[in-house]
Amino acid sequence: MPGRRALGRRFGWLWAAYAVSSYGTWLGFGAFPLIAVLVLHSGPTQVAALAAAGRAVGAVVAVPLGPWVEFRRKRSVMIAMDLTRCAAMISVPAAFALGRLSFAQLLVVSVVVAAANIAFNAASGAYVKALVPAGDLLIAGSRFESTMWTATTVGPPLGGAAIGMFGPMTTVVADAVSYLLSALGIRAIGGTEPRPTRTGASRLRAGDLLEGWRHILAHPTLRPLFFNTIVVNGLIMASEPLLAVLLLSHLGFAPWQYGLAFAVPCVGGLIGSRLAHRLVARFGQHKVIVTAGALRVCWPVGLTFVRPGVPGIVLIIAVQFGLVTCCALYNTVLATHRLGHTAPDRVARTLSAWSVSSSAAIAALTAVWGLLAALTGPRAAIAIAGVLLLATPLLLPRREKAPRNTRGQATSLT
Numbered sequence: 001m002p003g004r005r006a007l008g009r010r011f012g013w014l015w016a017a018y019a020v021s022s023y024g025t026w027l028g029f030g031a032f033p034l035i036a037v038l039v040l041h042s043g044p045t046q047v048a049a050l051a052a053a054g055r056a057v058g059a060v061v062a063v064p065l066g067p068w069v070e071f072r073r074k075r076s077v078m079i080a081m082d083l084t085r086c087a088a089m090i091s092v093p094a095a096f097a098l099g100r101l102s103f104a105q106l107l108v109v110s111v112v113v114a115a116a117n118i119a120f121n122a123a124s125g126a127y128v129k130a131l132v133p134a135g136d137l138l139i140a141g142s143r144f145e146s147t148m149w150t151a152t153t154v155g156p157p158l159g160g161a162a163i164g165m166f167g168p169m170t171t172v173v174a175d176a177v178s179y180l181l182s183a184l185g186i187r188a189i190g191g192t193e194p195r196p197t198r199t200g201a202s203r204l205r206a207g208d209l210l211e212g213w214r215h216i217l218a219h220p221t222l223r224p225l226f227f228n229t230i231v232v233n234g235l236i237m238a239s240e241p242l243l244a245v246l247l248l249s250h251l252g253f254a255p256w257q258y259g260l261a262f263a264v265p266c267v268g269g270l271i272g273s274r275l276a277h278r279l280v281a282r283f284g285q286h287k288v289i290v291t292a293g294a295l296r297v298c299w300p301v302g303l304t305f306v307r308p309g310v311p312g313i314v315l316i317i318a319v320q321f322g323l324v325t326c327c328a329l330y331n332t333v334l335a336t337h338r339l340g341h342t343a344p345d346r347v348a349r350t351l352s353a354w355s356v357s358s359s360a361a362i363a364a365l366t367a368v369w370g371l372l373a374a375l376t377g378p379r380a381a382i383a384i385a386g387v388l389l390l391a392t393p394l395l396l397p398r399r400e401k402a403p404r405n406t407r408g409q410a411t412s413l414t
Helices: 009-027 031-039 044-062 065-070 074-097 103-131 134-166 169-187 206-218 222-250 255-283 285-295 300-305 309-340 344-376 378-389
Strands: none
Touching: 009 103, 009 134, 009 169, 031 044, 031 103, 031 134, 031 169, 044 065, 044 103, 044 344, 065 103, 065 206, 065 344, 074 103, 074 169, 103 134, 103 309, 103 344, 134 169, 134 255, 134 309, 206 222, 206 344, 222 255, 222 285, 222 300, 222 309, 222 344, 222 378, 255 285, 255 309, 285 309, 300 309, 300 378, 309 344, 344 378
16 A cells, blocks of 8 residues: 555654654643643633643744744754753643742743744654655655544543543653654654755845745645635634533533543544545545545534533534544645645745744634633634634635746755
8 A cells, every 4th residue: 555655764763753742742732721720720811821822922933933944954953842842841840849830931831832843843844855755745744644643542531541640740741751752763863964055145034034924925826725724723723712611611521521522533533644645646636635625614513513411422523523534634635735835945934934824823713712702602602613614615726736836856865
């Protein structure tokens, strides 16, 4: 099967590093809100601020990182970002052990980790484009996506059990260690990576900060995909906190029921990511990405009709399964499509601009939908988001365009 094709020892190390950091991240999923509530006795306003501000400020901090990453060796950047995330995360249990942990520290750590995530993802996308032949990029993307969804399925239940037995700091330590192991795995890739050379000015210019956005907005294929993706992700993520309030507070779901209803559908992520290569081989990237992009927004409006008890759990699992399956398929093909339409010397800036915009949109829409829920109630706010999502396929590209702005070949890694 094409999906089982060997991509080489070096890709194997990169994939292993990604896997261990993904499992660490999902083991620690939700740890900071729990620490804020259980350890620091923070109120709902502070917890909401922790979720939104970390993402928003992290996105702002990451804006200059795209051009900085573009002209650095990508493997070195990834190792540096892993070590940065490790140090930031381990500072939390260290401060707790010394009795010095504060809400401000949690906020700072959230910002640092969010910015480092954006820089790491920009560097890793550029590195994968140089490491993997163009014909195998979809296979590589499928493996990363399926690994992420496996970690999403397994990590939170295991993390919840660990928190129940050993306390919330346990998963934070595990997350920090996973970043350290990821850095060691990336270092084990070996080989040499030439330092990228700048054309034109030898120093970073203010205009370089906007180059990623210029490329996206000037590109007839990437531009509609960009707007579609940030709007869809923003509306879906803005509904998540409201759904938690609806299920746990208004409908009386137990925490384990809530976790089960969102863990089981993640199996759909494995299915969607594994189907990507076969569907693209049969129908082409454009048709798959437009179809999956339209199908993924048909599901969330169904959450409006959730009711207490077993029927409610079944409805959530069905809706989330459909959503996750379509999103995994869309994201896998989108990642390959985006790399195919971006020149090697613009990949890091393009991916950074995309991530910054997505994080900012999620933070802004989460804040807006929080206010909307205060005025209308969580169910009505979720319904409004679901209805708006149904209109987002209008933002998808209508016609297939040949890759452009992909001048030159990826730098050889030896």
